[in-house]
Amino acid sequence: NSAFEYCDQLVKDFERVIEHPIVSKSSVYYTGIDLGTAYIVLAVLDENYQPVAGAYRFANVVKDGMVVDYIGAIRIVKELKQELEERLDTELVYAAAALPPGTMALDSGVIKHVVQGAGFEITNLLDEPTAANAVLKIKDGAIVDIGGGTTGITILKDGEVIYVADEPTGGTHFSLVIAGAYKMSFDEAENYKQNPKNHRELTPVVGPVVEKVSSILNRHLRDYQVETIYLVGGTCCLEGIETIIARQTGIPTYKPQNPMFVTPLGIALNC
Ligand code: ATP
Missing domain, CATH: 3.30.420.40 (ATPase, nucleotide binding domain)
Structure with a gap:
């Protein structure tokens, strides 16, 4: 893109x-x-x-x-x-x-x-x-920042911010789910998650959390005509997260090479 x-x-x-x-x-x-x-x-x-x-x-x-x-x-x-x-x-x-x-x-x-x-x-x-957005330079669409603790949602129209929200779901929840599934400590799960080599294997494990994030997005975006979602934040380093979000929201979703x-x-x- x-x-x-x-x-x-x-x-x-x-x-x-x-x-x-x-x-x-x-x-x-x-x-x-x-x-x-x-x-x-x-x-x-x-x-x-x-x-x-x-x-x-x-x-x-x-x-x-x-x-x-x-x-x-x-x-x-x-x-x-x-x-x-x-x-x-x-x-x-x-x-x-x-x-x-x-x-x-x-x-x-x-x-x-x-x-x-x-x-x-x-x-x-x-x-x-x-x-x-000083880096992304987007005029229209939603910037979705999936960080550690929260997901920030910002909708822009003609370069103006018209809606913001912050929801308490983020990378920490992904790590907790991985810790549970693999019987790891939280820190072990964090490390495991951050290794791109494990991302394919983790897709089905963290899928439900991505779906939860997507349902949060659907709730916030439904009243606006958002045509594109731009992902930032460390959690969006997860391989393929943009594909799941695009599928679940029906909105084309892109991320930079390193969203972190x-x-x-x-x-x-x-x-
Ligand atoms: P918040 O925005 O919620 O205050 P933060 O600013 O610390 O948190 P970021 O630095 O954007 O958030 O992202 C941190 C999150 O990204 C952590 O949950 C971390 O595990 C996750 N993360 C970082 N690198 C990767 C990676 N390569 N793969 C998957 N997740 C990653």
Whole structure:
């Protein structure tokens, strides 16, 4: 899908700099901070908005889009900041962060304090779908962000957001189902799920969870004429998830090559 050309290139560049940061002479650096249920991701762009470094860590500091471990969140963001500063040999000053749709009123103060507590100057606090769409650049359709704890649904028409929702079903539920089916611990199931080699075998195991996500989508999308669904979020790395969702919703469904880093990069682009 050509809609993903810019997105796929940006994510590919980002994946490369996670391994090999680019130590450039940028006059300014923009950091995007994605505080997720499963991962905290930091994406650093240079003055030309090109990825130069990135880091992420599995963390249990956010639940259903809300920060539940404030001190833990600050500590991890601070550690990732330091790690990136050492690798880039520079100080990272500016950062932006994002919240799931609908939680701005409840949680924006907490997120701001986490970013500042870690030593950043916060330049922007935006909602996750707006961040994702800075990378996807979609005018019409639904952006569906299946993360760790939640699924965010955003409908766009003529470039405007006309509907948002956040539902508490996400990758964690996939892992719980795998843990049950294979008699594994949650962490073992997480690892098993994240290995693309296991995805074919897992399709029938996680099928009912994908169907549940699809029925949630049907409920939210039925009153709108949505012609295309665009998938982002780590859970959409699962091979073939787009095919099941397309079948269950009757709506053509696409995803970028790596749906996992779309939101953090979009946050950094809005820094
Ligand atoms: P939320 O958006 O709910 O706050 P988050 O921002 O942490 O959570 P993401 O980072 O988008 O969410 O995605 C994390 C989820 O993606 C986890 O459940 C993780 O297990 C899953 N995930 C990551 N990589 C893969 C993969 N290769 N295959 C399957 N699932 C994956």
